[in-house]
Amino acid sequence: MKRIFRLFFKLVGLITHIGEKIKNNIQRSIRIQLFTTxxxxxxxxxxxxxxxLPLFENINESAIVDYSFSMRVMYFQAQDIAELAIQNNSVDSLRQSIDQENEKMESHQNTLKMIVTDEVxxxxxxxxxxxxxHIDLHEEIRNAMSFTMNQPFEEAPPNMVTSREEFSTLVPLTLQDKxxxxxxSGLPQGEAITSTSEGPIPFFIGVILFILSFFYITxxxxxxxESLAExxxxxAKGxxxxxxxxxxxxxxxxxxxxxxxxxxxxxTSIEMERKVEQQKNDLITNVSHDLRTPLTSIMGYLRLLREEKYETKEQYDEYLKIAFSKSEQLKNLIDDLFDYTKLMNDKNTLVRQQVCLNELLDQLMEELVPLAEQKQRLFIKHFPKHRIFVALDSEKxxxxxDNLLIxxxxxxxxxxxxxxxLEEQDDLIRICVANESDAFTVEELDSLFERFYKKDQSRTNVTEGSGLGLAIAKSIVELHGGTIHAKYKNETLYFIISLPFTT
Known part of the structure; x- marks a missing residue:
């Protein structure tokens, strides 16, 4: 019994699965939906x-009188009488049938005409x-054969006969070698037959119902x-x-x-184009501003020197020093612009070599220790004990x-x-530089890697940087197939670089 129940539940589950599959196929194909509908x-x-249909049959009901059954009875009655006479090999059987018909006629019953003739x-x-x-046998034979051919009484049912005409059948006999x-022959009795036809009304009902149901379902x-077209x-209107x-x-x-x-x-593409256009305009504005500021200072101090508007040799040296410092700032800005433009070139390639990141970062921090001590900063590193090698362009x-540390x-x-x-995570190398910082909003964090972005938008002091450092860093990291992003948490700003192990 348990086995039967298990088989039953398996069968129900199979049917349910097939039903769900068919339902899903119908839902996913408009062709199947329309065909099914x-x-x-x-x-x-x-x-x-x-x-x-039964409601409309009486409307198309018609009655006809069929004489074929009576003709069939007369035909087989003649055949039976003839067969009995052949079995007895005597004309007396025929005479007895004729006498019986005469008796019926005397009692006013419907009788048949019966005739027995010789061969002439x-x-x-x-x-x-x-x-x-005397009977014209040729004519009788022709009429009987013609009627029998049209009414194949040997096959049931015979063709329906709706006109009442005298029926005649002829049977040839050989009795006692004669x-x-x-x-x-005789007039057949009619049988009333009622017939009905479907008529066009049920058909039109079916057609109208099909059209209405199809339009309703679809x-x-x-x-x-229509909603899709709208x-x-x-x-399309924008x-x-x-x-x-x-x-x-x-x-x-x-x-x-x-x-x-x-x-x-x-x-998104239009917004990106607008953003690129805005960045291009900002680039022109910022470059003009950043180039003009040190250039104005250089020209101002050089004019003072040319016009000898200094009083002492120390003042002369100070003007010259300031002009040279501004020239270096101008050169650094132009170099940053050149490097950024070069990195944006799709044809830019990397010269990869196996580099130990532990040693590279140690060396960079060691070089920046004097600058850090000057500003009372302290490097704290967390490196793994084993050496981590990655194939990268060390110069870039x-x-x-260097940009992140400075x-x-x-x-x-x-x-x-x-x-x-520095740490390994799955198939990536993760480098993080973090320091305490003023608060950053989400929008400011997203904008850090944009060209010329500075948290202080007044841009009054060009010594703060060109605003291209992080944009250049992002381009270099992405060129290596990695990512760089910033996050602010617990009053600390984190710059996180993820690089793939590249061989």
Whole structure:
């Protein structure tokens, strides 16, 4: 019993699984949906037209009189009488049948005409209502054969006969070595037959029901298509924020997703183009400002020197020193612009070599110790004991680490501790430079790696930097297939670099 229940539940589960699969296939294909809808509507319309058929049969009812059954009876009666006479090999059987018909006629019953003739057509025996003494056998045979060919009584049922005409059948006999012809004729009795026809009304009901049901079931799909068309029109007018509502899982739903995604990508592309255009304008403005500021100072101090507007040799040296310092700032800015433009070139390539990151970072921090001590900063490192080797362009990556370490020295707050960590995570190398810092908003963190971005937008002091350092660092890291991002947590600013193990 348990086995039977298990088999039953397995069967139910299989049927449910197949039903779910069929349902999913129907939901995902508009072609199958339309085909299924067509079949269901056609089947329902057919069943309804068959169901209402009895209501309209009486409208198309007609009655006819059929004489074929009576003719069939007369035909087989003549055959039976002839067969009995052949079995007895005597004409007496024929005479007895004729006498019986005469008796029926006397009692006013419906009787048949019966005639027995010899081979030349002379009437030998007959019923009382027959007046002929001689029969044209050729004519009788022709009529009997013609009628029998049109009415194949040997096959049931015979063709229906609706006109009442005298029926005649002829049977040739050989009795006691003599040839006879037995002829039976008479008016057949009619049988009323009622017939009905479907008529056009059930058919038209089925057609109308099919059209209404098909349009009703497909109305939702048509509404979805209309909504899709309206959405495309809205997007074409420029409303890229418009989104078409997705319904179902079929091809129309997939098309809806694709159109929404296309609108999203176009809107993103346009916003990106606007952002690039704005960045280009900002680049021109910032470059003009950053180049003009030191250049103005250089020209001012050189004018003082040319016009000898100094009083002592020390003042002369001070003016010359300031002009030279501004020239160096101007050169550094131009170098940064050149490096950034070069890195933005798609044809820029890397010269990779195996580098020990532990030693590279140690060396850079050692070189920056005097600057850090000058500003009362302290490096704290967390490196693994084993050496970590990565294939990278050391010259470019030195610039990235150097930029992050100098920024940490210049902008650290609090106790001035700068944390530098190096660790392995799965298939990545993670380098982190962290220092205490003033608060950063999410928008400021997102903008740190943009060109010429400075947290202080007044830009009054160019010695703070060109604003290209982090943008250059990001380009170099991404060129190595890695990522760099910043986060602010617990009053600490973290710059995190992730590099893949590249061989």
């Amino acid at each position: 067509f079949i269901l509507c056609a089947l329902g319309s057919f069943l309804v037209s068959r169901a209402v 057509g002379k009437v030998l025996y007959k019923t009382k209502q027959v007046k002929e003494e 040839k006879y012809y037995f002829i039976v 109305k939702r799909k048509m509404t979805q298509i 959405g495309v029109m809205e997007i 409303d890229l924020a418009y989104r078409i509502e997705k319904k179902g899982q079929d091809e129309i739903a997939l098309l809806t997703d694709n159109i929404n995604q296309m609108a999203e990508e176009i809107m 990556m030195v610039r990235v680490f 920024n940490a020295i210049n902008y650290s707050a609090g106790d001035g501790k700068i944390l530098v960590s």
